[in-house]
Amino acid sequence: MGMAFANSQVGVWLRHRRWLLIVLFLGVLIPLYVFGKLAENVASQEILSFDKPLLLLVHGLATPTLDTLMLSFSALGYLYGVVPLDIGILLFLLWRHRRQDALFWSIAIGGAALLNLIAKSAFGRIRPDLWLSISPETSFSFPSGHAMGSMALVTALIVLVWSTRWRYFTIIVGGLFVFLVGLSRSYLGVHYPSDILAGWTASAAWVFGVGLFRIKRNSRSLSAGEASLR
Numbered sequence: 001m002g003m004a005f006a007n008s009q010v011g012v013w014l015r016h017r018r019w020l021l022i023v024l025f026l027g028v029l030i031p032l033y034v035f036g037k038l039a040e041n042v043a044s045q046e047i048l049s050f051d052k053p054l055l056l057l058v059h060g061l062a063t064p065t066l067d068t069l070m071l072s073f074s075a076l077g078y079l080y081g082v083v084p085l086d087i088g089i090l091l092f093l094l095w096r097h098r099r100q101d102a103l104f105w106s107i108a109i110g111g112a113a114l115l116n117l118i119a120k121s122a123f124g125r126i127r128p129d130l131w132l133s134i135s136p137e138t139s140f141s142f143p144s145g146h147a148m149g150s151m152a153l154v155t156a157l158i159v160l161v162w163s164t165r166w167r168y169f170t171i172i173v174g175g176l177f178v179f180l181v182g183l184s185r186s187y188l189g190v191h192y193p194s195d196i197l198a199g200w201t202a203s204a205a206w207v208f209g210v211g212l213f214r215i216k217r218n219s220r221s222l223s224a225g226e227a228s229l230r
Contacts, residue, residue: 147199
């Protein structure tokens with residue numbers, strides 16, 4: 001019976017699309033579930049059980065050196081790092097006439113930014129005030145814009161370089177960058193850890209979701225090209 005299933009049309013379909021299904025499950029469905037659970041608690045005006053203890057833990061590590069380091073990663077996570085890279089990569093893709101990749105990049109990055117603005121207004125979560133921050137913020141807290149922006153950048157890069165030798169380098173270095181940007185926002189006391197986690201999961205789900213449409217479209221184009229050669 002197992003052999004019959006493997007040789008059936010369903011089995012062939014699953015084998016040919018196993019990576020798409022893995023990305024759908026790990027990159028879209030699980031992050032969406034996590035974001036939904038976090039959003040449910042925030043909508044109920046609840047402070048998650050791990051938020052305050054983690055904030056106090058990282059604040060207890062504060063030193064002048066760490067202050068400087070975290071301020072640097074916070075700046076790189078938005079105006080002085082992520083935003084210039086977003087623009088620079090888009091211009092590079094257009095310069096190389098990679099219009100489909102440029103379209104994917106614009107939708108992935110721009111969509112994540114728009115989702116962040118909508119979510120912040122919708123949830124209206126006030127930022128933590130456990131101590132006086134050395135880099136205070138006045139906008140709403142949930143989800144973190146720095147977390148969403150850095151995750152969108154790295155996730156979109158992973159999608160673009162997945163078929164190249166750069167994918168593991170991008171995953172490792174990009175993942176470390178995303179983590180440090182998120183850590184810096186909690187270290188500075190301007191975001192709850194749940195804000196960071198929500199930003200990561202929402203952004204990953206969005207970009208991977210857009211990436212799946214890109215992969216599906218490229219597969220159709222390849223199939224059409226192969227059919228024309230027969």
